[in-house]
Amino acid sequence: MADLGISVLFEGSNFLRLLGGLWTTVWIAGLSLILGSIIGVFVGIAMLSKNRVVRVLMRIYLDFIRIMPQLVLLFLVYFGLARVASINLSGAASAVVVFTLWGAAEMGDLVRGALISIPRHQYESAEALGMNRAQTYRSVILPQAVRHLLPLSINLATRMIKTTTLIALIGVIEALKVGQQIIDANRFDYPDAALWIYGVIFLAYFLICFPLSLGARRLEKKWAN
Incomplete structure (x- = not known):
């Protein structure tokens, strides 16, 4: 067993460390997605604003991201x-900021597309009933847009979870970073450890992302009928 390298997973607290790194990935991606989704709703609405300046600013923001x-x-x-503004953020906080900005931009574009897909007469009917703009979006448009938006939002979540592997490069101890540490610490005793460590990390990401992707596809098929 030791010759195969799989024993490295059960040496000391290696497996628990991998789970801890995976939890770091999940909470950073989850928090960023929640914040990005909330901000993205307003960004998407702003992209359809009658104010040209607001639309241009939102387009610049989306294109930049x-x-x-x-x-x-x-x-x-x-x-x-840290260098320019003397603002020292931890690696995890920096990751949340970046992925929130990215999520808000992507979600904003998804919201814009979902709102455009709503027939124009829905807006006109709400206006005829005396609803203002905020009431129209809250009570008529957004509930319908959710059907178009939810499957795409789930796909965005899987992309965000996978992209969080980049945060290892700014010192965040997530699953990939923990795996590299374990491999480096056991390179002589377990020369084949990389196969098992990266295999477990792959399996962990698969078990998180595949059900999300499957759920998104099922929602798309269900609501397409």
Whole structure:
């Protein structure tokens, strides 16, 4: 067994450390998705604003986030803010900031698309009933848009979970970083440890992301009928 390298998983607290690193990944991605979704709703509505300046600003924000690689954004927030603005954020806090900004931009575009998909007469009917803009969105438009939005939001969640592997490069001890530490510490006793460590990490990400992807596909098929 030791020759196969699988024993490294059960040496000391290695397996528990991997689970702890995975939890770091999950809570950073989960918190960022929640914050990004809340902000993204307002960003999506702002993208359809009658005010041209607001629309242009939202478009610049979306394009900037999409063009800039997430790793560069992580470095800008983690290293740049500390140097330029003397704001010292931890690696985890920097990750939450970056993934929230990314999630808000992506969610905003999803919300915009979902709102556009609502027939125009729905807006006109709400206006005829005397609803103001806020009431129209809250009571008529957003509940319908959720059907279009939810499957795409789940797909965004899986993308965010997978992309959090980048936070190891700013010192956050997540699953991949823990795995690298275990491999480095046991490279002589368990030369094949990488196969098992990365295999467990792959399996953990699969068990988290596959059910989400499956749920998104089922929702799409259910609501398409």
